[in-house]
Amino acid sequence: MEYNGCMARAATTSDAFNAIAEPQRREILDLLRGGDRPVLDLVGELRIAQPSVSKHLKVLREVRLVQVRAAGRQRIYGLDARGLRPIHEWVGGFEQYWNESFDSLNAYVQALKGGDTR
Amino acid sequence: MTNTRHATARDREIVISRTIDGPRELVFAAFTEVRHLSRWWGPDGFTTTTRAFAFREGGVWDFVLHAPDGADYPSWITWREITPPERIALTHGESAQDPDAFESILTFADHGGTTEITMRTVFPTAALRQRAVEEYHAIEGGRQTLDGLAAYIAEQRRLS
Secondary structure, eight states, X not given: OOGXXXXXXXXSTTSHHHHHTSXXXXXXXXXXXXXXXXXXXXXXXXXXXXXXXXXXXXXXXXXXXXXXEEETTEEEEEEOGXXXXXXXXXXXXXXXXXXXXXXXXXXXXXXXXXTTTO | OOOOOOGGXXXXXXXXXXXXXXXXXXXXXXXXXXXXXXXXXXXXXXXXXXXXXOOSTTOEEEEEEEOTTSOEEEEEEEEEEEETTTEEEEEEESSTTOTTOEEEEEEEEEETTEEEEEEEEEOSSHHHHHXXXXXXXXXXXXXXXXXXXXXXXXXHHHHO
16 A cells, blocks of 8 residues: 555565565464464474475565574574564554544643643 | 545545544644644654645645664655645645655544544545555565564563
């Protein structure tokens, strides 16, 4: 959506928005919400081939939605909060723009009622 | 919430309603001056810089919307109809030349001490509106995931 430029964004796979547009990647994020997991665990839950899971994890890692650590011979994946912020700021597009504006308006009207911005 | 729609325009419009806790004159006033608008306009974390402002029918609000990530988005609004304190019709785009600019009608319903704002936005074509809706649904799943993630992260912060 290119509403008001607010929705304009880079159309590359290195952007968190594209990363979460893919349902399986969202499923991975959902699984990781319950705690860190090794790759094989994710493969078992998602019932998709390991190369696909690895590809998704690579994309998620590049946009900092997940992080990885080694534990013995295993690679353990977990959520990474750093990538989330831009998404929270943008998500919802048109409706978010207005719902958040109206939230602010409501707060501002309370201040006006109190007389502290007159 | 009133989401009454005209059937003929349904495929081109989005309706958003919100009840504001304040009398109608006050809520309406918050739309009429830059010193008010700059205090609330835009999504969370966004700010505005006004280049020109004239709140009258045919007048223009030319401003830049600043995103929290540092990106700037030119914005342009012209008021087509102003009926205090009941109704504002405006056209909203990136500039006066924006072919994708769209029209919104804001109505302010007086409910005693509260005011219900209904914003009915009509996109120039069904295709433009549809594009907006498709993008919206494409990220809807992401939004649900992220709401959960946000809660999770807040929880982690609380525990650490």
